Amino acid sequence: MLTMFLLLLASAQVSMTVPAGEEPVEPYVIQDSNAGATPYKTDRWFKAFHGQPGIDRIVESFMDRNIADPVIGEIFKNQDDVRIRRTLKEQICYLLGGGCAYTGRDMKGAHQNMGVQTADFNALVENLQWAMREEGIAFAAQNKLLAKLAPMKRDVVER
């Protein structure tokens, strides 16, 4: 049993190195399934998001808006903004079939003890919709991403 566990530990990639500009986090197993949903099998929606440059622009304006938001801005204070932006860009690329690896934590772990409520979740969704509109993403493509994110409410929102 113990050897099984050690084998598992050795085979799994455990995050150790801290990317530049980020703060260290508790070690966790890096795996794509942490992204919280399975990706689309085509890169059609990744392309509809104007590829990685488009996703990067969306995440930047989205996070700026979250931080400035009167309702949820407070939750983002004193958090590792550099890390959230990097992992979000990976996550969206991954979910839209862009072929990225997701190296962040799972949604439950990342939002633990944050006290996020449904109204906060919805405020964040509306900020994302705004950022996608700013980037000129077709509405049907926007909903392709939102369909992947919506069930994550169960892991992000604490009752």
Add this chain to the structure above:
Amino acid sequence: MAKTARLTLFAPLLAIIFPSLPAFAQGDYRSGGKLLLTGGVTSVEGASGGGLATWSTIAGDETERGIGASASATWIETRDFGMTAFGGKIGLFDRVELSYARQRFDTNAAGAALGLGAGFAFGQDVFGAKLRLFGDAVYDQDRFLPQVSIAVQHKHANRGAVIGAIGGRDDSGTDYVLSATKIILDKSLVLGGAARLTKANQFGLLGFGGDRQGAATVQFEGSAGVLVSHKLLVGAEYRSKPDNLSFAQEDDAYDLFAAYALHRHLTVTAAYVDLGDIATVKAQRGFFLSMQAGF
């Protein structure tokens, strides 16, 4: 003693209906916060829904931590008739909805031909209560399960004498509605279906039960819409109706609608409606306009 016994029964029931009530009791009350349009618009009976069909949505802008409400005004103009409905609804913790609507059905000039007198109007009060049972139309995008609600609508029509004269059995009745609604985000679709156990003739304005059919029958309501933008839903609805009165065949109703959120607190719904033949007057098609203001 009896009081505490009743309380101990009551508390778990409350906990089932409002799982977030403990948070509420701790002062975690929070108003607003629902996603745009997900509280629905207003059906003719004053409940949240589409124009003709019932949706399983709960009215208001609240989440499970708050209370919301909306007021609505609806006008329908068909070739010969006019109808208005004014109402209000309260959403409690995105779980329970209480609604009231006052409908007025104006026979205009056709009233004279029907022997009622020109401008004769039928009226009705509708008191509704809806409980969201399970499922989540918005967030459960990884499940087939729709959001399911049950509702009761108690209706009281004001023209008992005329209703009796045309073969109606009662001037009041209660409808029971089981509804299911699902947003299929990755197709930008909103689908809904409902089964209504009802005796109502023309929504109840012409009474309940009749000389042809006295018992309640199960009727169906369906709606399908496409989300065109985050503010605009365009779709179609169908509603079957009982055919209880022998003096006039009652037809099913259809509409093509567009619901537009002008603002977080203000939604307008415009529709083309086909109510079919009403009280022997043929082919009642026309326009439907509804405004809803809520928080």
